[in-house]
Amino acid sequence: MSDDESIVARFESDIGVDGRYGVSQLFITNKRCIVYDDRGRVVHSIDLPCISSVSVVDYVGNSEIKLTLRDGRIIHLIRFTRSLRREFNEAAGLIESASSIRSAIDNQRVEQEKMRLKMEPLLFVLKFAIPYKLALILGIASGIAGIFLGLLPPYYLRILIDDVILAQRREQLIVIITIIIVTQALSSALGAVRSYTLSYVSLKVMYSIRVSLFRHIMRFQPNILDTYESGRLISRITDDASRVNWFLSWGLEQLLRSVISLASVAAMIFALDQRLAMIALAPLPLLIFGVSMFSRKARWVYHYEWRRSTDVSALLVDVIPGFPVVKAYCMEGYEEDRLKTRLSEVVKAGLRSTILNLEFFPMLSFLISSATAIIWWIGGLEVLGGGITLGVLSAFISYVSQFYGPIQMLISMVEPMKRASTAAERIQSLMAMDPSIRDSPNSIDLDVKGWIKFENVWFGYTPYAYVLKNVSFEVKPGEKIGIVGPTGSGKTTITKLLLRFYDVGKGRILIDGVDIRDIKIESLRRQIGIVSQDPRLFNDSIANNIRYGKPDATPEEVMAAAKIALAHDFILEKPLRYDTPCGEGGSMLSGGERQRIAIARTVISDPKILILDEATSSVDTITEDGIKKALDNIARGRTTIIIAHRLSTVKDVDRLIVVDKGEIVEVGTHEELLERNGLYARLWSTQFQEKLADAMVSQ
Amino acid sequence: MSSVKDYAKASFRIVDPDEVRIEYDENEDLLTIYIDGKVYRGVEPIKPFPLSNPYYVLFRSTLTHEDVCVVRDIRRLKREQRSLLEAVLNKRYFIPSIVDVYDITYTGEYYVCRVKTDRGDRIFKIIGRRNVYRIDDKIVIIDVDENIYLIESYEKMGRRAKEELMKII
Ligand SMILES: Nc1ncnc2c1ncn2[C@@H]1O[C@H](COP(=O)(O)OP(=O)(O)OP(=O)(O)O)[C@@H](O)[C@H]1O
Ligand SMILES: [Mg+2]
Numbered sequence: 083m084s085d086d087e088s089i090v091a092r093f094e095s096d097i098g099v100d101g102r103y104g105v106s107q108l109f110i111t112n113k114r115c116i117v118y119d120d121r122g123r124v125v126h127s128i129d130l131p132c133i134s135s136v137s138v139v140d141y142v143g144n145s146e147i148k149l150t151l152r153d154g155r156i157i158h159l160i161r162f163t164r165s166l167r168r169e170f171n172e173a174a175g176l177i178e179s180a181s182s183i184r185s186a187i188d189n190q191r192v193e194q195e196k197m198r199l200k201m202e203p204l205l206f207v208l209k210f211a212i213p214y215k216l217a218l219i220l221g222i223a224s225g226i227a228g229i230f231l232g233l234l235p236p237y238y239l240r241i242l243i244d245d246v247i248l249a250q251r252r253e254q255l256i257v258i259i260t261i262i263i264v265t266q267a268l269s270s271a272l273g274a275v276r277s278y279t280l281s282y283v284s285l286k287v288m289y290s291i292r293v294s295l296f297r298h299i300m301r302f303q304p305n306i307l308d309t310y311e312s313g314r315l316i317s318r319i320t321d322d323a324s325r326v327n328w329f330l331s332w333g334l335e336q337l338l339r340s341v342i343s344l345a346s347v348a349a350m351i352f353a354l355d356q357r358l359a360m361i362a363l364a365p366l367p368l369l370i371f372g373v374s375m376f377s378r379k380a381r382w383v384y385h386y387e388w389r390r391s392t393d394v395s396a397l398l399v400d401v402i403p404g405f406p407v408v409k410a411y412c413m414e415g416y417e418e419d420r421l422k423t424r425l426s427e428v429v430k431a432g433l434r435s436t437i438l439n440l441e442f443f444p445m446l447s448f449l450i451s452s453a454t455a456i457i458w459w460i461g462g463l464e465v466l467g468g469g470i471t472l473g474v475l476s477a478f479i480s481y482v483s484q485f486y487g488p489i490q491m492l493i494s495m496v497e498p499m500k501r502a503s504t505a506a507e508r509i510q511s512l513m514a515m516d517p518s519i520r521d522s523p524n525s526i527d528l529d530v531k532g533w534i535k536f537e538n539v540w541f542g543y544t545p546y547a548y549v550l551k552n553v554s555f556e557v558k559p560g561e562k563i564g565i566v567g568p569t570g571s572g573k574t575t576i577t578k579l580l581l582r583f584y585d586v587g588k589g590r591i592l593i594d595g596v597d598i599r600d601i602k603i604e605s606l607r608r609q610i611g612i613v614s615q616d617p618r619l620f621n622d623s624i625a626n627n628i629r630y631g632k633p634d635a636t637p638e639e640v641m642a643a644a645k646i647a648l649a650h651d652f653i654l655e656k657p658l659r660y661d662t663p664c665g666e667g668g669s670m671l672s673g674g675e676r677q678r679i680a681i682a683r684t685v686i687s688d689p690k691i692l693i694l695d696e697a698t699s700s701v702d703t704i705t706e707d708g709i710k711k712a713l714d715n716i717a718r719g720r721t722t723i724i725i726a727h728r729l730s731t732v733k734d735v736d737r738l739i740v741v742d743k744g745e746i747v748e749v750g751t752h753e754e755l756l757e758r759n760g761l762y763a764r765l766w767s768t769q770f771q772e773k774l775a776d777a778m779v780s781q
Numbered sequence: 782m783s784s785v786k787d788y789a790k791a792s793f794r795i796v797d798p799d800e801v802r803i804e805y806d807e808n809e810d811l812l813t814i815y816i817d818g819k820v821y822r823g824v825e826p827i828k829p830f831p832l833s834n835p836y837y838v839l840f841r842s843t844l845t846h847e848d849v850c851v852v853r854d855i856r857r858l859k860r861e862q863r864s865l866l867e868a869v870l871n872k873r874y875f876i877p878s879i880v881d882v883y884d885i886t887y888t889g890e891y892y893v894c895r896v897k898t899d900r901g902d903r904i905f906k907i908i909g910r911r912n913v914y915r916i917d918d919k920i921v922i923i924d925v926d927e928n929i930y931l932i933e934s935y936e937k938m939g940r941r942a943k944e945e946l947m948k949i950i
Binding site for chain 1: 784785786788789790792793795827828829830831832833834837839841846848851853914916921927929
């Protein structure tokens with residue numbers, strides 16, 4: 083190494099050069115990247131300026147960094163297991179930029195995330211109760227007042243036995259009984275107030291947690307579904323929120339009640355007889371120790387159990403909408419087995435936490451009941467010896483049972499509390515996550531004219547596994563272009579980038595000369611209309627589905643949009659016309675009908691840029707022609723991008739872009755491309771021959 | 782660049798109630814329409830939004846399948862014009878409004894609903910929630926025989942009706 087060469091970073095891989103688990107190392111310096119094997123021998127040493135591109139290629143169970151050099155050579159730099167994917171992504175990024183700035187920023191962000199999660203999850207949930215603090219306080223206060231009322235009967239009991247019955251004071255009997263009844267009535271009334279207010283607060287809080295979770299999730303871009311399955315997101319809004327609800331409607335108040343009644347009963351006990359009190363409270367330290375041991379263990383057990391049950395909902399959310407597929411392939415048995423596996427995981431996890439409970443709680447209960455027995459014993463001796471009266475002992479025993487009541491309650495609450503706090507923690511961590519794609523502070527509202535420019539765009543769904551490679555093209559305002567290419571070549575990905583569902587890896591996308599990262603996301607999307615490859619309708623009427631593109635559309639606009647999509651006629655044939663429900667995801671309509679309603683939904687918003695991704699792939703060619711003509715009318719002057727496999731759909735656009743394996747391979751008009759005799763010409767001639775063959779058969 | 786709005790204007794002529802004259806052609810069970818001195822025969826009145834916008838009517842030629850015109854609110858038509866049109870529509874769109882619910886019982890297979898509608902009393906069967914749709918604040922019920930009933934507003938129903946309806950919505 084020369085003097086002016088310094089190490090920028092070092093990465094250690096877990097796969098050796100021989101392809102077995104072992105060590106190899108990648109050093110990135112300001113001049114080269116060097117790979118050493120486990121004995122310190124140099125395997126590769128590549129000068130940074132020689133590298134033309136870096137990518138991370140994923141294989142099963144491992145990945146590698148692949149370098150393409152300027153002279154065309156390809157270097158398989160280093161292999162590593164998937165566990166190190168993140169680190170080596172960074173390595174690839176470093177090699178690319180040969181600077182360490184990026185990683186420093188990333189580390190900083192991770193730290194911040196950790197900081198924000200610090201707050202106790204259940205306190206975090208309580209924040210949602212702030213708007214209802216009066217009701218919450220009223221509920222808890224009436225609960226506590228109820229406790230103090232509850233302290234009176236044993237006291238009356240002592241009076242009843244010692245001062246009334248044993249003292250033979252007949253006339254006092256009715257007084258003391260009346261007082262007892264009034265006390266009970268008051269305590270029932272307080273109970274009702276408490277139940278109502280607490281359930282009011284908890285339902286309201288659950289409502290606002292759900293709304294804010296939903297709103298938070300909606301801030302994300304569709305790429306969140308690449309990391310979170312939709313079933314898991316759904317279960318955070320439904321299950322987790324309702325567990326938290328339990329905490330507020332029941333747990334919190336029980337907790338406070340138990341603690342307060344513990345304290346007050348303890349005070350009463352000490353007032354009655356200190357020696358007995360000492361015996362009664364003897365098991366307490368043991369209890370506290372036991373419970374804290376338990377909670378430490380319980381945390382991961384409950385997290386584990388929770389994940390098993392979300393596995394089940396994730397599976398169901400996936401399989402039940404896919405029911406027709408299951409039936410078509412006769413895979414009922416297979417799906418049942420998959421579900422059984424996951425359900426039995428739930429059972430196993432549940433038993434595991436049950437066993438954990440059993441390791442602690444029976445022992446604790448035993449401690450408590452032995453304390454009571456001992457008090458009977460010693461207290462009994464005292465009464466026999468005349469040290470205390472029978473009334474005192476009865477009151478004492480009654481208090482002691484009131485004392486261990488709340489303790490039992492507290493112990494039995496540890497488990498659901500842990501569950502609630504697990505749920506709260508999950509909600510909290512989702513809320514703490516920030517969408518990676520969002521408006522930059524100085525982003526602008528742009529009145530789009532429709533000039534699109536891709537400048538050397540690189541993009542991969544996982545970093546450095548590029549799906550688009552160095553894509554550059556330009557579409558002028560009002561131009562109509564077609565994108566064609568084999569399946570999986572990256573056509574849809576181009577549209578997702580334009581809508582900023584994902585941010586580009588390298589390069590930039592400009593609209594009217596402005597980088598789309600500087601345009602407000604909402605402003606951008608409002609002006610781009612897309613009919614996607616598998617359009618999803620909502621379970622609502624046809625009219626409302628079309629109006630999704632423009633909520634304030636007049637009835638005529640709804641019908642006009644449907645007319646452009648050649649849907650007006652078939653809709654009027656439906657029994658409830660435009661009020662006909664579409665079914666879940668549009669399942670009550672045919673594929674072609676669904677596509678046409680999706681087209682109507684898009685055109686009604688009058689987008690400046692119109693993207694049709696296989697928008698007419700499910701309709702017959704005659705209907706497609708009709709839609710094309712009607713669209714021509716409306717698309718005139720709008721930038722239009724049409725993606726299609728059926729080349730007859732796109733052949734008369736202004737310009738065709740041919741994509742293959744993430745790269746643009748040809749650009750030109752239909753005639754020019756036929757002339758060139760490249761990929762497009764090949765695709766065309768196969769489709770053309772098929773058509774010819776069809777025509778011959780039908781003759 | 783022409784917008785959908787322009788296209789809508791060009792495709793659907795909205796007529797004022799006094800611009801149009803309607804005649805009933807008993808033979809064909811269709812309408813004849815006069816607008817601006819032009820005559821359209823064989824016209825069918827269609828409610829494109831029979832539930833969400835029931836007074837909106839589209840007139841469509843059964844001969845050319847062209848949309849002749851639109852009346853946005855037929856309640857504003859002249860009295861005899863309106864009753865003539867409603868007579869035709871009431872047959873084509875028989876959607877009674879439920880005004881009261883006597884009771885709803887579950888037989889294990891069906892919910893049997895005994896109701897009072899604006900067209901008289903009626904007993905009908907539905908299978909469950911999937912026969913009940915909500916459109917805006919209206920409730921649409923489609924029974925097992927595909928008859929359609931409408932509840933204009935759940936909130937405005939009487940107390941008993943609301944309690945009974947809770948079984949199916
Ligand atoms: N969410 C995703 N996560 C990871 N990889 C993805 C994702 N979506 C697409 N891909 C991959 O990206 C590549 C390009 O996909 P894209 O949808 O852009 O292809 P396409 O050209 O539209 O294909 P088709 O003609 O079949 O619609 C494919 O290899 C695909 O497997
Ligand atoms: Mg695609």
